[in-house]
Amino acid sequence: MYDNELDITPQKGMTYIYTYACSEDERSLCALEMRSFFGEVSQSNVLETFLKIDPSRSPFIKERITVLYEAESLENLVIKVETLQLSGATFKVTYVKNNGQAKSKKDGFEKRRGIEREIGLHVNGKANLRNPDQLFGVMHINGRWIFGEYVKSESVWFQHQKKPHGYSTALNTRVARAVVNIAIPNPNGIKAIDPCCGIGTVLVEARSMGIDMVGSDRNQLILPGARENLVHFGLNGEINLADLRDITNHYDVAIIDLPYNLCSVITPEEKLEMLQSARRFANKVVVVTVEPIDEILIKAGFSIIDRAVAKKGLFIREVIVCN
Template sequence: MTPTFIYTFAASQDEHSLWGLEMRSLFGQETDSFIMKSDLNIDPNRSPFIKEQIEVMYEGANMADILKQVEDIVLHEETFKVIFVKINDLSEEDKIPYEDRRLMERDLGLHIDAEADVHNPDHVFGFVTLGGRWYFGKYRTNDAVWLLHMKKPRNYSIALGTRLARAVANIAVPNPIGVQAIDPCCGIGTVLVEALSMGINIVGRDINPQIVQGARQNIAHFGYTSEVTFGDISDINESYDVAILDMPYNLFSTTTPEEQLSLLRHARRIANKVIVITIETIDDMITEAGFVITDRCTANKRSFARQVIVCS
């Protein structure tokens, strides 16, 4: 049988557009709900929006079906814990009160022939209801590693946030196997750190030598390794599967429209797929550079918005 996985998600209203693009990239589909079933095994730590994953072992039409099936679990001397996975956006008629959830956890625990340990179990199981059916299986939660990456030794105010950077890395490289990526305007390496932490093969480059040193320091600080070179994108002769291009901006930026177009053209020259991040609407410029826009989203942060555009 094909393995089945249940995922729960968390995203603020401002993040829904970005979350949707990341879901389409990782799962090939999206959902309006904070829960989804998929045949794909995505590490929950990859996404800033995935809360939990259940690798389904048993499913049934009701809890009685699940109670009967969990009696087959054999853990020998190992301990376990059972968690009812709570979904925050359910309708009132579908919500299950806290006391009932605890009773279900206790009932399931009594049907598993092993010792329960709520503090330090060898195995954690989760169960949830979705679409009128019940699911039980191995439970994993997200460790939110990107929060640790906020504490870089080198930083500056206009850098991408780590949540956005992690989502962008997933949009660019949903499956890292055999993919070579580049961030040719990498700044202090926020995207590089997130990508490297997920096993993505990525290199960086920047035209500012001091910024390059900062990116190298940040990468080394978190124990990752990657090549970060100093130089202009026009000097790159290698080819890559994907490039992540965060267009230069801020009040002190002197980048002209002609230079922006040159960046886009060189990105198209060196990569088959490019993720463009911009605070301006530059669709005409993207088209002029020879790209086709295949997907996009808006990443909002209070009154500030960035566009994330998938180009091929």
């Protein structure tokens, strides 16, 4: 459940620290998702911000700490932790590695466990390492020690790889989830559409995050599989038979993964017609393409505001954010 974790709003007086992990091929896409969520990109694998999101939304975020106490030294942090009241709840303390630090400054395994024990001994509560009521994280960042509520990301996108129906040219679920976050960082009040939804990969990621997205496709043969994929994961959502050029409802956001395989060849004229239609029914469009398309986007009336590449070996897709 995401509930209010979907809110991407400044929380007065609260600081949040996120750790990230991505491969070199994913770095561009990860950076675009980070800019979409937070309006900035960290130069390391750690991001400190006043904005709160559920880390499980992102395929790249590993964990989040909500900072409760901070101090220049570990000894002073321990003194502050002693004031924490858990009202009978059990707890566990986890040392969170700062991979943005120089290797020479990183703590080894035994030291990390020792810090966990030291902090844990000064928490006014009962430790439970297997099934705690409350998780806490301790971390060294930017020359200070911090302690706070700890949330580890769940790889929801990974579970979605095991869907009943697949399609050879569909986005992988990790990329699809990032694209949804890039298109819709704050879903509150947003109505979205995937008008070339295919087997429903993007739609599954969006609906699993509670995002109000509908799907449509002009290929009637593929829609039963898309609907079954949604049901398989306990999700519901509207999937219609419709050509993108015939859509009449208006949406805040559209995600368009342009067809490109041998069975779905479309001419530049058809691409222009599709994108002109999207310009009509959506305020914001995120286009996924394997071919250069800037000229057609501009001709269709779009302004390109950001972009990234999603690589898999030599295969490259562009993710282009347009208004």
